[in-house]
Amino acid sequence: MAAARARFRSLAWGTLAYTVLVILFGAVVRITGSGAGCGQHWPTCHGEVVPISPTIETVIEFSHRVTSGLCGIIVLALLVAALRGFPRGHAARLGAWLALVFTITEALIGAGLVRFGLVGDNDSVARAIVMAAHLVNTSLLTGALALAAWAANREPGQARGGVSRRVRWLVWASLGGLMLVGISGAVTALGDTLYPVEAGALSERLQRDLGAGAHFLQRLRLMHPVLACGLGFFTAVIAHHLGNAAAPAVRRASAWVMILVFAQLAAGVLNVMLSAPGWMQVLHLGLGTALWVAAVLFSLELLHAQAGPDGHPRPDR
Ligand code: HEM
Structure with missing residues (x-):
């Protein structure tokens, strides 16, 4: 068996x-x-x-x-x-x-x-x-x-661990947040494919994207980086806050989430600076998928960890 x-x-x-x-x-x-x-x-x-x-x-x-x-x-x-x-x-x-x-x-x-x-x-x-x-x-x-x-x-x-409702809520909120970032990314990726980003200063590009006559896919371009920075940091903070003093398996998973959030944020910035070339889009999607899987594994470890009286995962098990 x-x-x-x-x-x-x-x-x-x-x-x-x-x-x-x-x-x-x-x-x-x-x-x-x-x-x-x-x-x-x-x-x-x-x-x-x-x-x-x-x-x-x-x-x-x-x-x-x-x-x-x-x-x-x-x-x-x-x-x-x-x-x-x-x-x-x-x-x-x-x-x-x-x-x-x-x-x-x-x-x-x-x-x-x-x-x-x-x-x-x-x-x-x-x-x-x-x-x-x-x-x-x-x-x-x-x-x-x-x-x-x-x-x-x-x-x-x-058995499932006994983490508190607050901890469970935070876990689901950060997974939901990452999903939202992914959705906005998929729409941005479609916009970048159909309306390729023209090289130029960021301010000029923004003016073009938000100017009269711009397609809705161009107008939405700004939404993804804004959501990604906010919700990406939120995910990293939750991973640090809940994983910091927990058992080794939870700590390891939380470290991966934090590393991948920051790698993905850096890749996103590079993506914009390089005007989203094809290879960078594939790399960005690969990192995004790795981050999502790490966040799911972190959540599973956390939800099944034994909790202390405060409802947070205990460091010893
Ligand atoms: C936690 C952080 C982030 C996650 C999880 C994330 C995720 C994604 C995903 C899933 C896509 C769609 C890829 C596809 O369908 O091919 C995407 C696209 C994109 N993202 Fe992000 N992203 C993050 C941060 C950022 C940041 C900070 C920026 C810019 C400053 C950025 C810029 C872009 C751009 C320009 C695209 C469209 C081109 C492409 O497909 O690569 N991303 N993102």
Whole structure:
């Protein structure tokens, strides 16, 4: 049984790592304008199962479909392993079930983007909303996989810790805040793809973005850095405040959250200074995903830590 659980744990971490690569490849599809590489056809590509004489955009879009389809198969294998290795009600099963649900909804959102023509140079409000929903779904998917991997080490029925309602509220508030930052980032990324940032002084760029005739995606550009600085610092402060005097596992997770918040804030500033080149967008999304996963793991450690009389996690367990 112990060997089966160790195998499940490796499979869960491997699935998470592979899913992150697929997410980053999704950004490459957007950046290269390849979302319409298979026309408005889904699941076929230009009406064919395998495209014949494809363009570069078709190769990129088709590869994204194949690699994300493979993700579905791996998540299904993870669920089978969870059902075999863990009893009913175990958190590893919950994580694997949720991962399957969010993989299916991810495929539906991707299909919706293609079937409703929300690709290429479409700059509608509908596309911005679906891109935001896409970001929420990928965050829930990586969160579910992190839960499955984390739970593999836990005994069935292992009790939750007794942290106070205030601590739980702070944990959920910082996760919600990060999700909001991600959503605003996804909308900014769409704006940067459709209305590439022109080089120039920051004040000139701001004037252009907020001036008469600017598209709503340009007007929203300022929102993400403002939200990211405020909510990013909030997340780092919460991680420090709740993780500082806690058990080693909580402290380690809190240190990762703080490191990744500051790395991501620095990457965001660099992104703006360099006018968001494609490679920087991929790096920024990668760091953002790593930060989200670290925040989920920190929250899980914290919510299951044993608490002292003040409701805060205790340093010894
Ligand atoms: C905690 C901090 C931050 C998080 C979690 C975060 C997250 C994100 C996410 C998820 C995206 C969408 C990426 C995509 O879909 O490809 C994004 C885009 C973007 N972010 Fe941030 N961000 C943070 C801080 C910042 C800061 C401080 C700035 C600027 C000063 C910034 C500038 C941008 C820009 C310009 C984009 C659009 C271009 C791109 O996709 O990279 N970000 N961010």
